[in-house]
Amino acid sequence: MEKICVAVRVRPPAPELSPETGSSLWKVEDNRISLHKSLDTSITTASYAFDHVFDESSTNASVYELLTKDIIHAAVEGFNGTAFAYGQTSSGKTFTMTGSETDPGIIRRSVRDVFERIHMISDREFLIRVSYMEIYNEEINDLLAVENQRLQIHEHLERGVFVAGLKEEIVSDAEQILKLIDSGEVNRHFGETNMNVHSSRSHTIFRMVIESRGKDNNSSDAIRVSVLNLVDLAGSERIAKTGAGGVRLTEGKYINKSLMILGNVINKLSDSAKLRAHIPYRDSKLTRILQPALGGNAKTCIICTIAPEEHHIEESKGTLQFASRAKRITNCAQVNEILTDAALLKRQKLEIEELRMKLQGSHAEVLEQEILKLSNQMLKYELECERLKTQLEEERRKQKEQEQCIKEQQMKIENLNNLVTNLDFKKKQSEDFISLRKTPDGQCNNINDSSDVPGTPCFKSASRSFVVSRSNNYSGLSDFSPMVNSLGDVADEDTWMKLNKGFVADLDKLQFTPAIKCQFTPAVKCQATPLTTTTTECSRENYKEVEDLKSQIELLNNEKEGLQVKFNEQVLLNNKLMEEMTELKQETLSIKEIPNKLSKSFANCKDVYKDVIVTMQNLIADKESPTVNLLFGTTEITTSLLSTLETQFSMIIDGQKTGSSIDHPLSDQWETLRVSLKNTTTSLLSDAQAKDEFLNSHNKGQETTALEEEKLKYELSIIKERYNKVEKELCLDKQLLEASRESHEKLLKEVQLLKEDRDSLDRKLSQSTQRLRVTASDKENVLRDLNVEVKRRKEMEEEIKQISTAFATRHKSFVSFHSEIKSKMQKLTTRNP
Numbered sequence: 019m020e021k022i023c024v025a026v027r028v029r030p031p032a033p034e035l036s037p038e039t040g041s042s043l044w045k046v047e048d049n050r051i052s053l054h055k056s057l058d059t060s061i062t063t064a065s066y067a068f069d070h071v072f073d074e075s076s077t078n079a080s081v082y083e084l085l086t087k088d089i090i091h092a093a094v095e096g097f098n099g100t101a102f103a104y105g106q107t108s109s110g111k112t113f114t115m116t117g118s119e120t121d122p123g124i125i126r127r128s129v130r131d132v133f134e135r136i137h138m139i140s141d142r143e144f145l146i147r148v149s150y151m152e153i154y155n156e157e158i159n160d161l162l163a164v165e166n167q168r169l170q171i172h173e174h175l176e177r178g179v180f181v182a183g184l185k186e187e188i189v190s191d192a193e194q195i196l197k198l199i200d201s202g203e204v205n206r207h208f209g210e211t212n213m214n215v216h217s218s219r220s221h222t223i224f225r226m227v228i229e230s231r232g233k234d235n236n237s238s239d240a241i242r243v244s245v246l247n248l249v250d251l252a253g254s255e256r257i258a259k260t261g262a263g264g265v266r267l268t269e270g271k272y273i274n275k276s277l278m279i280l281g282n283v284i285n286k287l288s289d290s291a292k293l294r295a296h297i298p299y300r301d302s303k304l305t306r307i308l309q310p311a312l313g314g315n316a317k318t319c320i321i322c323t324i325a326p327e328e329h330h331i332e333e334s335k336g337t338l339q340f341a342s343r344a345k346r347i348t349n350c351a352q353v354n355e356i357l358t359d360a361a362l363l364k365r366q367k368l369e370i371e372e373l374r375m376k377l378q379g380s381h382a383e384v385l386e387q388e389i390l391k392l393s394n395q396m397l398k399y400e401l402e403c404e405r406l407k408t409q410l411e412e413e414r415r416k417q418k419e420q421e422q423c424i425k426e427q428q429m430k431i432e433n434l435n436n437l438v439t440n441l442d443f444k445k446k447q448s449e450d451f452i453s454l455r456k457t458p459d460g461q462c463n464n465i466n467d468s469s470d471v472p473g474t475p476c477f478k479s480a481s482r483s484f485v486v487s488r489s490n491n492y493s494g495l496s497d498f499s500p501m502v503n504s505l506g507d508v509a510d511e512d513t514w515m516k517l518n519k520g521f522v523a524d525l526d527k528l529q530f531t532p533a534i535k536c537q538f539t540p541a542v543k544c545q546a547t548p549l550t551t552t553t554t555e556c557s558r559e560n561y562k563e564v565e566d567l568k569s570q571i572e573l574l575n576n577e578k579e580g581l582q583v584k585f586n587e588q589v590l591l592n593n594k595l596m597e598e599m600t601e602l603k604q605e606t607l608s609i610k611e612i613p614n615k616l617s618k619s620f621a622n623c624k625d626v627y628k629d630v631i632v633t634m635q636n637l638i639a640d641k642e643s644p645t646v647n648l649l650f651g652t653t654e655i656t657t658s659l660l661s662t663l664e665t666q667f668s669m670i671i672d673g674q675k676t677g678s679s680i681d682h683p684l685s686d687q688w689e690t691l692r693v694s695l696k697n698t699t700t701s702l703l704s705d706a707q708a709k710d711e712f713l714n715s716h717n718k719g720q721e722t723t724a725l726e727e728e729k730l731k732y733e734l735s736i737i738k739e740r741y742n743k744v745e746k747e748l749c750l751d752k753q754l755l756e757a758s759r760e761s762h763e764k765l766l767k768e769v770q771l772l773k774e775d776r777d778s779l780d781r782k783l784s785q786s787t788q789r790l791r792v793t794a795s796d797k798e799n800v801l802r803d804l805n806v807e808v809k810r811r812k813e814m815e816e817e818i819k820q821i822s823t824a825f826a827t828r829h830k831s832f833v834s835f836h837s838e839i840k841s842k843m844q845k846l847t848t849r850n851p
């Protein structure tokens with residue numbers, strides 16, 4: 019039983035923090051430390067005694083010499099050893115354990131010393147393995163292998179507490195270890211705080227496992243296995259001082275918590291054995307790993323570092339109290355001699371022995387070699403078997419993919435065919451439609467067709483002619499489609515579409531398509547190659563081509579849909595126009611009738627008027643009378659007016675007959691005539707009145723003349739009425755003619771637009787046809803490639819069959835061989851147990 023060795027080290031004051039250098043707060047005398055001057059704090063000026071107290075001027079070399087060296091030597095002898103630094107942040111723990119270039123720390127010195135010591139021990143051989151880990155935020159990480167994170171602690175009866183999965187490097191010299199330490203240092207968690215620019219944020223444990231055995235090769239000699247832990251703890255910190263936040267704060271919390279548990283363990287261990295109840299080693303990973311070093315089978319030394327600055331006085335006092343308690347802990351260190359397989363050396367030795375035994379005796383050697391040969395062969399067969407299995411699996415997978423690929427291609431080809439058929443159908447429809455529209459009189463030839471197929475009058479006629487003409491057209495394209503050449507003159511569109519859609523049901527039928535140049539006649543049937551179980555890998559080119567085709571098909575589909583929509587719109591527009599045209603035609607007919615009617619009524623009027631004039635001329639005997647002169651003047655005007663009207667009507671009628679557009683009538687002349695007629699009529703009336711008055715006043719006796727005049731007046735009023743009526747009718751005619759001319763112009767414009775639309779549709783259709791031809795040729799290529807693929811697949815299947823047969827044969831021979839070997843071995847065993 020021995021007490022833990024505890025030392026205190028005061029680091030030199032930091033120049034930027036402690037301007038009052040030279041007047042240190044702590045007084046170090048031999049192995050005692052006390053406060054140098056009385057302060058205005060509640061802290062007492064108690065003095066503490068330890069195994070060693072190192073003042074500010076101490077070096078790592080002296081610390082190592084006085085504190086650690088013995089433990090290192092003991093570790094080489096077979097004792098477990100632990101050295102760790104404890105203290106507040108920035109107090110010099112890392113400086114003590116790791117050191118600097120000029121003054122290496124305890125770890126580096128220990129490593130060198132271990133090997134120096136080993137070299138000094140000549141009667142033993144050593145095997146050393148090292149590991150380096152950190153406990154960061156209560157998780158164990160391997161510093162020598164960054165991929166080993168969050169390692170778990172396990173306990174083993176022989177190995178004790180160990181970290182599972184931790185990398186252990188077998189080393190042969192100190193330099194090798196130092197390099198490993200350097201590589202591990204890179205992986206350590208450091209961080210900057212207000213207290214320390216390079217603050218350790220994790221506890222690090224550098225571990226050396228030293229195994230040794232006597233060189234005299236005595237098999238009964240036990241193997242010594244000792245574990246040396248060199249620990250650099252993270253420093254306790256006050257959050258207010260470190261100014262930690264975020265990640266640093268979390269780290270600080272974990273650090274403080276684990277140090278508190280370490281303090282608890284130390285406290286419990288420092289209590290007298292009677293008071294000791296449960297030691298909470300399991301409360302933290304640190305105490306669990308350090309368990310053997312704390313009150314267990316280990317030689318342990320603790321170096322407690324303190325910062326000399328006045329503002330750290332409370333933390334320093336806490337550290338001293340921790341050190342005081344730790345000092346009371348007693349360990350029970352003993353050499354670890356192991357007689358079991360837990361020691362690596364032991365295991366190695368056993369293996370060598372086994373091998374040696376095996377190699378003893380020539381007969382056994384031959385047998386051993388034979389067995390080795392056989393097992394090698396077995397291994398080879400097994401490997402071959404595995405390889406074939408994998409290959410078979412791969413082939414099966416590829417077959418499935420290929421089948422899928424073929425199915426997709428089938429679908430695409432089917433779609434292509436449908437698309438081709440549909441587009442042809444649409445094209446033909448449009449062509450038929452256009453040809454019907456192009457008839458010389460601009461009317462549908464079959465407008466009076468009594469067919470019952472629904473649609474516009476034009477489509478009614480298109481349906482039948484389409485089927486017949488299409489069938490004839492396609493009969494010439496032997497390489498294009500497997501359609502029957504003639505469906506008969508009565509084949510309907512549904513039958514046509516069904517045939518188109520259903521012509522390729524599966525890939526086998528692809529063999530019959532003219533695209534693959536498989537010529538067939540009704541008498542000779544082409545044998546389709548079944549595409550069931552064989553497979554080859556669908557080449558990437560094929561896939562790409564299929565993808566291209568797919569996109570082309572999509573484009574064509576879109577275009578087709580667009581054309582379809584336009585076509586439907588066109589049909590609707592056409593129907594509307596046809597209706598309008600019919601209405602207009604009726605209107606035109608009625609307008610055409612008007613001039614004839616007018617002409618007739620006018621002719622009547624003219625006859626009447628002539629009769630009146632003749633009568634009047636006969637009646638009036640006195641040629642010199644002003645009334646007679648007036649009448650003659652009126653007659654001339656009226657005659658002229660009538661002839662003008664006659665000309666006008668004949669022009670109108672002639673214009674209708676030729677179908678040319680009618681110009682305005684001679685409006686000016688008409689107007690002049692109308693005005694002069696009006697004037698003449700007015701003057702005639704006034705003259706008649708004057709004549710009445712004259713007759714009344716001067717020739718009251720001439721009753722016959724008066725009666726005649728009365729008659730004349732009456733006839734004149736009738737003429738006037740008729741004239742007004744004719745004038746009104748003419749006005750109406752004029753308006754109607756104007757309206758009809760406007761609608762005619764409108765119609766002409768619409769017809770022009772329709773013509774333009776039709777032309778653009780024609781152009782698009784021809785483009786689509788062009789593309790379709792390209793697509794069809796692409797399709798042919800794809801089909802050709804598909805056939806090649808099918809062929810390749812067959813070949814592959816053949817290969818697989820051959821491989822399977824070879825495999826089966828080999829397997830059989832292997833099984834027989836195996837049983838033969840087995841029986842041989844059994845014989846051998848019975849012969850030589």
Ligand SMILES: Nc1ncnc2c1ncn2[C@@H]1O[C@H](COP(=O)(O)OP(=O)(O)OP(=O)(O)O)[C@@H](O)[C@H]1O
Nearest residue numbers: 029030107108109110111112113214217218252253
């Ligand atoms: N004995 C010493 N002599 C010279 N400089 C020292 C000594 N001890 C510590 N230092 C310096 O003080 C600073 C803080 O020391 P160190 O990093 O070792 O503290 P620490 O206790 O490990 O801190 P933390 O717990 O934050 O990691 C460093 O710059 C270090 O070089």
